[in-house]
Amino acid sequence: MQVPAPFEYQRVSSVGEAVGLLDSLGDTARLVAGGHSLIPMMKLRLANFEYLIDINELHGELGYVVTEPGRMRIGAMTRHRELLESAELAAAFPVFGDAESVIADPAVRNRGTLGGSLCQADPSEDLSAVCTTLDASCVIRGREGERVVSMEDFHRGPYETAVGDAEMLTEVRFPIRPNGSSAFEKVERRAGDWAVVSAGAAVWLDGDGAVADARVGLAAVGPNTAGIPGIGEELRGKAPTEELFARAGDLAAEACDPVTDRRGSAEYKRHLAKELTVRALRRSVARIGASGAGTPGAVQGTGGEGA
Numbered sequence: 001m002q003v004p005a006p007f008e009y010q011r012v013s014s015v016g017e018a019v020g021l022l023d024s025l026g027d028t029a030r031l032v033a034g035g036h037s038l039i040p041m042m043k044l045r046l047a048n049f050e051y052l053i054d055i056n057e058l059h060g061e062l063g064y065v066v067t068e069p070g071r072m073r074i075g076a077m078t079r080h081r082e083l084l085e086s087a088e089l090a091a092a093f094p095v096f097g098d099a100e101s102v103i104a105d106p107a108v109r110n111r112g113t114l115g116g117s118l119c120q121a122d123p124s125e126d127l128s129a130v131c132t133t134l135d136a137s138c139v140i141r142g143r144e145g146e147r148v149v150s151m152e153d154f155h156r157g158p159y160e161t162a163v164g165d166a167e168m169l170t171e172v173r174f175p176i177r178p179n180g181s182s183a184f185e186k187v188e189r190r191a192g193d194w195a196v197v198s199a200g201a202a203v204w205l206d207g208d209g210a211v212a213d214a215r216v217g218l219a220a221v222g223p224n225t226a227g228i229p230g231i232g233e234e235l236r237g238k239a240p241t242e243e244l245f246a247r248a249g250d251l252a253a254e255a256c257d258p259v260t261d262r263r264g265s266a267e268y269k270r271h272l273a274k275e276l277t278v279r280a281l282r283r284s285v286a287r288i289g290a291s292g293a294g295t296p297g298a299v300q301g302t303g304g305e306g307a
């Protein structure tokens with residue numbers, strides 16, 4: 001049986017206590033949230049830490065989905081299951097439910113957290129693609145207070161983030177914009193597996209039904225999940241047609257940098273990046289139509305899958 005190297009374990013009951021401990025222990029310590037990424041890595045001896053700081057008691061402080069005018073805030077300790085079951089989230093950002101329904105299995109979803117997913121910074125991780133799609137920003141707390149970092153700047157490389165040794169991610173914020181919707185597509189080798197490739201898309205339409213803005217987030221096709229530069233400008237002002245989706249798919253294939261591994265060849269993954277981008281954009285636009293949006297000010301829709 002694989003076991004981790006010995007470590008000291010401590011539970012904390014507030015963000016302040018967690019940050020204080022991190023500050024005094026430095027890079028010898030690591031937070032443990034759901035533990036579904038950290039503990040397997042420690043068991044495989046791919047990571048060793050002298051101290052584990054258990055933040056599960058912070059679920060009361062950091063487990064929430066809150067809608068405010070113009071934005072939604074989700075606490076870092078919100079678990080996959082809660083994200084999957086949130087009606088508020090499904091109404092505003094259906095891309096979340098799409099992604100959560102294909103992340104791992106119920107056991108992982110019962111414990112794994114939004115914060116742990118983003119901070120693990122696995123290049124194949126799905127929620128970072130969702131957060132990139134939705135133009136999220138990450139709230140990081142340290143001894144000196146809070147700072148806010150865009151998703152573009154949050155990931156510094158595989159398994160590396162902007163969160164410092166004495167800091168923690170506390171919240172992720174999402175702008176809510178009218179007349180849009182979103183969708184997520186993933187190809188996995190078997191149910192519950194990590195992505196071969198996954199793609200999130202969000203589209204907003206103007207009063208004439210043309211694209212006002214669009215965003216795409218891709219996972220498993222580069223060192224980190226990433227958006228597609230210039231996609232909003234490329235699609236803006238144009239009718240959301242199959243030709244336009246195909247153009248966006250081409251941009252996705254050009255923007256990504258996949259490697260050949262046991263999940264597939266680089267060529268196959270590039271093809272998937274293109275195809276999944278097209279499908280996610282198509283479904284996003286179909287959802288706007290199905291929600292009765294198409295009039296400025298309408299909220300994002302949930303149902304009515306397109307082709």
Ligand SMILES: Cc1cc2nc3c(=O)[nH]c(=O)nc-3n(C[C@H](O)[C@H](O)[C@H](O)COP(=O)(O)OP(=O)(O)OC[C@H]3O[C@@H](n4cnc5c(N)ncnc54)[C@H](O)[C@@H]3O)c2cc1C
Binds near residue numbers: 077119
């Ligand atoms: C069998 C299996 C299948 C999986 N399949 C998928 C999949 O298909 N798609 C997918 O996206 N994911 C998948 N996962 C990963 C799963 O989503 C994990 O729950 C997630 O990656 C990590 O969340 P966690 O809360 O368990 O984090 P932990 O394992 O507790 O922590 C991960 C890292 O984040 C740090 N951390 C945690 N919280 C914070 C915080 N608030 N601030 C700063 N640092 C923090 C920890 O110190 C650690 O370095 C799978 C996992 C397993 C075990």
